[in-house]
Amino acid sequence: MYVSIEDLCFEYERKKPVLEAVSLTMEEGEVVAILGSSGSGKSTFLRVLSGLEIPRKGAITINQETLCSSKKFVDAEKREVGLVFQDYALFPHMNVYKNIAFGLSHLTKEDRKARVYEMLTLIDMEEKVNAFPHELSGGQQQRIALARALAPKPKILLLDEPFSNLDADLKHKIRKELKEIIQKTQMTSIVVTHDYDDAKAIAHRIIYLEDGKILREERLHN
């Protein structure tokens, strides 16, 4: 298994459990959608996977590397997990080039430039290389956020409600584009959403999450 999540439990201080014994396995290149209503724990699930929250219990292994267990916790900055935030979180004081290059500081200047342009070609936005986030539309911001997350070649891509900030017209188009990009990169991905149509359009499998527990799963023919 490429991704193995076992018995993941999490709660915020002195509050009721947000995740209760969540377990999940994924094949390499698979796209899983976590579908649930607001407050079901789906965004917290992504935060725990990415290392932004520390689980009370459970283990996470990706590509045979243990990121979290009872004995080990790999910090978020060392996990090589790409996360596209619901509000994209593009750095407003940096232009598109600097946003995408941010995660590539380990590369030489030439390699960094090549990788940024490779990403811009992938999302078809080469002409916006010098634009600032506030000069882009919602859809363009989302594509840049995706390129930024993909640029450092993460082991897994996590997308938190990727379509919630988009108009209905744009949503359909972006959904298609996102699917194409993920297919092209063969990236193992988890998409969190509250919309069944979004999940159906993009994922191979849907996991239904309610009150922090997995209720059931549905395999699709994507």
Add this chain to the structure above:
Amino acid sequence: MLRRIRTKLNIFTIVSVIAGLLIIIPLLNIFVELRQPASDVWIHIRTYLLARYLRNTFILIFYVALLSSVLGFFSAYIITRFDFKGRKALSWMLILPLAIPSYIMGYVYGDMMSYSGSVSRFFRSIGYYGYINVMTMQGAIIIFSLTLYPYVYMMVRGALLKQSASFSEGAQLLGASKWRVFWRIVLPLARPALVAGTLLVILETLNDYGLVEYFNVQVFSFAIFNAWFSFGDVLSAIRLSAILMLIVFAIVFLERAIRGRRRYHLHTKTRPVKRVPLKGMQKLYPIILWTILFIAFFIPVLQLLWFTRFARYGLFNLNIVYIIINSISIAVFATLITVIIALMLANFNRGRMSSIKKSWLKITNLGYAIPGAVLAIAVNIFFIDLDRLLYPVYQLFNPETGRLVISLTLTMLIFAYVLRFMAIGYNSIEASYDKIGESFTEAAYALKSSKIKTLMKIDFPLIKTGLLSAAIIVFIDVIKELPLTLILRPTNYNTMATIVHEYASDEMLVEASIPALVLILVSSIMIYILTHAKSKRGASNVR
């Protein structure tokens, strides 16, 4: 055209136009007076002193800006990012040094560190016989930074609280270390607040007269007073004022130019950053913050309290009581006028913004950028001209009248306070209006409510917290104000600020201690109210 003017003409527009004119005319006067031929005094100043004034001014503002931005940013970062015992108390108490005017802290530390002062005596008692002279440029830099860093602290703390956690988390997930996240994300995103706070610090430093005079640090405000009162040449003072104004405008515009196309916020959902417990060496942070607070607030207050033991009359001096009443009443009066006009300006600002409207509002808010000494000269010339113009009218009422009437009354001083502190009142009210939006007001207009009725019945209850903040900040500034008051007060009229300055200049710090303490106490109470005002609604400033 006539119809357009008629539809735009309302009480808010009229007040805004008059307010703008009243600030432009005195300031233009300064530049008009520059046409007069240079006097011998000016030639002397230009040849021998101007370079020194410029150099000292730049050294002072550079280091004060640097030190207060470091102190302000550091304290705001610790308060917003870490959780520790006493954090909530420190969160508002770190603003308290604002209650101590720089000149009072200067007088106190000047005395404490002098040869016969408490610190030097303490050092001698433990066998150290050297003494540190704080009445120098370096001393002035430290004292300004300690009294003014709260401007940076307040601005940056607000910005850090609003900064969405997703920016730092996004950077972290892209492999950035905590250090890199701080330098590349947290600090640059807080830059506008840091710059705005530092700009206020610079403006306040340029405005000060009491401290630089006491420490004999020859900067521009010192030079303006010196030219006027020692050399007796108001024209040289005007020339110096014009140069100082150009320096201020250059600083303000430089910041705008550097900012360029960059923006520091996006319309994102703000998820607050979670505060984390202190680890290892970080446990020293609260100690550092309490030390700053002790040096900048508690030690000067304790020293002043100690002085009161030796004061001849204590609080039961009728003259002091009279001065306290003077100070508070003039501050209340100036605050009321400022807030009312600021409210009108903020209403003028609502709705569609044309470029003329924007520029006009910038002009009406110019006063805060103009150092007190400069504004005092501008207002003085304006009122003397006004008296000259109104002389025939005065004669109708009293044929024996002197030529100067209004310029000998408190009107001139209150007018100057209103001009100088308008921007502070306006910004606070405008921020409240921004928060509530325009739909409530528009709904009231649609229900045929008049402008004034809407203001009183709809806007006023919704923005009263903003109005209270505006009033408190203006009040604190007025009650502490020294250079304007020194120049524009009527003869024998004293406020707590001027009497403290007078006693201190005569080396009578013991006598200065009571008015100084009352001033600090009143300002501290105001700061407490300001920081706790919103807590009933759950949106306290103490976070």
